[in-house]
Amino acid sequence: MTGNDLTGPAGVLGLLAALRGRVAALVDARSAGDPTAGDPMRGLYVTEDTARRIAAAPGPGAGASRDGGVPFPDGGAREGDDVPVPDPGVPAGGGGVPLPGVGAPAGDGGSPLPHTDGTGRLTALSRVFGLTALDAHILVAALAPDVDRGFEALYGYLNDDVGRRRATVALALDLAGTGPFDAAARDRFHPAAPLRSGGLLEVEDEDRPLPGRALRVPERVVAYLLGDDGRLDPQLSSSEVELLDPSGDGITAPSPLGARVVAAGPVTVHLRERVPGAATDGVVAALRAAGRPVLRYRPEGVDEAVARALLREARLRGAAVVVEPLPERPGALVRVLASSGTTVVLAGTEAPDPRWAPHAELIALDAPGGTEGPGDLWHRELGSLEVDFDLDAATAPYRLSGDQVRRAARSARALAAFEGTALTLAQLQRGARLVSAPLLDSHARRIRPAVGFADLVLPEEPLGLLRELTGRARDRDRVLGEWGLRTGGGRGRGVVALFAGESGTGKTLGAEVVAGELGLDLYVVDLSSVVDKYVGETEKNLERIFAEVDRTDCVLLFDEADAVFGKRSEVKSSHDRYANLESAYLLQRLEAFDGIAVLTTNLRANIDEAFTRRLDLVVDFPFPDPGQRLSLWRSCLAGTPKAEGLDEELARCSQEFELAGGAIRSAAVTAGYLAAARGAAVTSEDVRAGARREYRKAGRLVPDAGAPWAP
Known part of the structure; x- marks a missing residue:
């Protein structure tokens, strides 16, 4: 905005110049009949003469406001009249001119401010927010001290209190030619009235009577009226809100859905997406291509103050609002944004709840699949x-x-x-x-994969199934989406596998390998934070986990899954009934699951058959044979210093000690500690000592040199 725009008749500084003349007239009117006008202590105390003068002043309707407002020739302006602002050279009550650039308020006090000359930010602001002429006068009076410090002293005098340097409700109405006795004028300060509901005016000192409450214009509104369209509102200056200019370059092409949103004008749309952002990107691209700036909001929770600031910013900039993904229980957020006269796009993975905004027109759509892979x-x-x-x-x-x-x-x-x-x-x-990365730290332990298929020692069949599992995870969108092989009933595109085998046979390692091959993190569910003694709490905890994995990318591991996915039993008590309800919930949830999950169990027979039917793959991890055990020994000790002849001892141990992969790793760690304590390489005795210790831990007889078996 240029200097001429600010100082011209419709600019903010031009309006303040006119307001200064109105203030001067009001100062003259009040000081003329005030015997204490020259008292240096005026405003710090109230004398008896002052009290008598106030009590004897004319009441409402007698041509002046109760606290000494300047009368107009017709006995006082009302909201339905053109509100004159005297020229500095025109005596009070002798006529005046309207505020430049501001038309007369509508007769009912509630219709939008008429557009007069099409210039000035106050005119544009009034049109967007539906302000009346009286609203515009109030706004100018309230923002004056924020632009011109001289108004602080003037308002202190007019408020009869040197400490109160902002306009009050009564003072603003006096300057507008009406007064606090006018019910229609007082209504302009109601929280639901345009000034306050739009975030343009703050009424402070709520403990005071309404006429004495101070008025403040938010700094963002002052900046807008002065021509500043640069920075976002300070309340929005965070990573949660991003301003996308129409001139910016996006990487997503405008979508047909976005074109319909643009053509619909101000509308509130809820998009149910399978993947967050999958559909909103095309809508954002269409809005920007149409010349609309976009405010993209990614809330971590519901904050009504931020939502109101966001809506005000959008209306000031003529921007659309895109909120994705919606937080949990977003009702308060939706109520603020819906039916606001602004294009608002809300996106989430859940269906909208009609209770969010019962009085708003919310268009609910299922997001279409994108044309790009x-x-x-x-x-x-x-x-x-x-x-x-x-x-x-x-x-x-x-x-x-x-x-x-x-x-x-x-x-x-x-x-x-x-x-x-x-x-x-x-x-x-x-x-x-x-x-x-999902937000699962409270319910799961993250593992950053550092292994690959070369670290697995398994027969060819389970290795092939693990490779097939990674292929299913990569190609599920093509097979289930593009090729339409997903069955109906609201089933998701998730991939769920069961790893079954004895303890230590490599089930967890296999899950880590799958995650590593896919380039994803592995999250091991902490059952202690999931299972709850209170009815329904376990299901809620599981739902949080499933919902988070649905909208992010990771591999979810339920270790010892039979604790959660166990068989349903005959109902003999209330405990059986609620345990079966938990299983029923899991059966339904797996049907709609969109992520990647691995269940592990030592006893495959413990898993309910209904769960087994919903699994994509079942991988059996067999106990290693002597050749595989030798490979495991060599792999575990690959980075350690080795004594001469150790490989022959590893071959003998592989034959003598029937250990699973996990036990072999523990034995190798023990051997490493024994060697480190001596400061020497790992010897045959170290390896054999580690193997014996694993046998004793399992309560098994220990084979020993010279005596085939020893306790």
Whole structure:
């Protein structure tokens, strides 16, 4: 905004110049009949003469307000009249001119301010927020001290209190030519009236009577009226709110749904998405292509104050609001944003609740599938980089929105630049994990995978099934989505597998390998934080876990799953009944699951058959044979210093000690500690001592040299 815009007749400074003349007239009117006008202590005490003068003043309707307002020739302006503001050279009561750029208020006091000359930010503000002329006068009177310090002293005088340097309700109405005795004028300060509901005016000192309450204009509104469209409102200056200018470049093409939202005008739409951001990116692109700025809000919780500031910012900028994903119990947030005269797009994975905004027109839609696959977004963002890996295969496990793809790619490029290398698969996976990590720390333990298929010692059949599991996770969107092989009934696109085998046979390691191959983190569910003695609490905890995994990218591991997924039993007591209810919930939830989950059990027979039917794969981890045990010994001791002839001893131990992989690893660790205590390499005696200790831990007879078996 130029200087002429500010100082012209419709600009803020021009309006303040007119207001200064009105203030001067009011000062003259009050001081003329005030015997204490020259008293240096005026405003700090009330004399008897002052009290008598106030009591004897004319009442409402006699041409002046109760506290000495300036009368107009017709006995006092009302909200339905043109409110004159005297020129500084015109005596009070001798006529005046209207505030420049502001038309007359509507007769009913509630219709929008008429557009007069089409200039001035106050006119634009009045049109957007539905202000009357009286509202505009009140707003100018309230913001005056924030722009011109001279009004502080003037308002202190007019308030008869040097400490009260802001306009009060009574003073603002006096300056507008009416007074606090006018019910229609007082109604302009109601919380539901446009000034306050729109966040343009704050009424302070709620413990005082209404006429004495101070008025304050939020700094963001003052800045707007002065021509500042730069920074966001300080309440929104966080990572939760992002301003997307129309001129910005996006990586997502406008969607047909977005075009319909643009054409609909101010509308509130709820999109139910399978993956957060999958549909809103196309809507945002369409809004920006149509020249609309977009305020994108990612709330961590419900904050009504932030929501109101967000809505005010959108109306000031003519921006659309996109909220995704909606937080839990978003009713208060939706009520603030819905039916606001602004385009609002709400997105979440759950269906909307009609109780969120019962009096608002909320259009509920299921988000359509995108025309682009995940790989298309990655290629568009990383297309200029040469990589030595299959980008489509590397990014297939990630269900990221366009904005998340952009942030992940930016993070990966920054990491590659920092390390001084070309973009690698590991750097890409780290960038993707950074933006898609679930919030499961309170219910699960995160494992950053550091192993691969080369670390597994298994027969060919279970190895093949594990590779098939990774393939299902990569190709599920194509097979179940594009090819339409997903059955009905609201079933999800999740991949669930059961790993069965004795303790120590590599089930958890297998889950870590699968997560590592997919470039995802492994989250091991902490059953102690999930299972609850109170009825229904276990299901709530499980729902939080499933819901979080549904909308993020990770592999979820239920270790010892028979504790949760056990067989249903005959109902003989209330405990049996509620245990069966828990199982029934899990059966239903697995049907709609969209993530990747692995269940492990030592006893496959303990898993309910209904769960088994819903599993994609069942992988049996057999007990290792002597050859596999030798491979496990060598793998566990690969990085340790070894004494001469150790490999022959490992071969003998593999034959003599029937240990699973987990026990072999524990024995190798024991051997390493024994060698470290001597400061020497690992010897045959160290290995054999470690193996014996594992046998004793299991309560088994120990084979020993010279005596085949020893207790």
